[in-house]
Amino acid sequence: MKRSEPMSESYYYILLCLAKGANHGYGIMQMTQQLSGGDVAIGSGTMYGATSNMMKKGWIREIMSNEAGFERRRQYQLTDAGREALRAEITRLKRMLENAEEV
Numbered sequence: 001m002k003r004s005e006p007m008s009e010s011y012y013y014i015l016l017c018l019a020k021g022a023n024h025g026y027g028i029m030q031m032t033q034q035l036s037g038g039d040v041a042i043g044s045g046t047m048y049g050a051t052s053n054m055m056k057k058g059w060i061r062e063i064m065s066n067e068a069g070f071e072r073r074r075q076y077q078l079t080d081a082g083r084e085a086l087r088a089e090i091t092r093l094k095r096m097l098e099n100a101e102e103v
Contacts, residue, residue: 007089010042010050015059015086018078022063025051025074051076059085 007015013032017023023031029042042050054060059082065073078086 006092007085008050009040010046011054012086012089013040013042014047014050014054014076015078015082015089018060018076019083019086022075022077024065024076028076054082057081057085 013035014028016035017028017031020031025044025047029044029047032040032042051060051062055062058079060076061079063075063077065075
């Protein structure tokens, strides 16, 4: 079994948000705060650096918005590779939690 590398919280939450559907950067930042109960805040610099790196990895792709009035707004969409990376990270986190519960 190939060992998956730990993912940063920012990457994890960006992928988790996109698992719910395509979204724009600001929407992802808001959803991350909501999902994490305010514990994780992704700043715009982190957001755009992370999305750029994840596009290079093939985990997400950029699409154009179909929202009226926001046609030029950049949105991001999860790819199959991104969904698999998220699944691997969730599996890794569950395993770590199970190990902690055994102790």
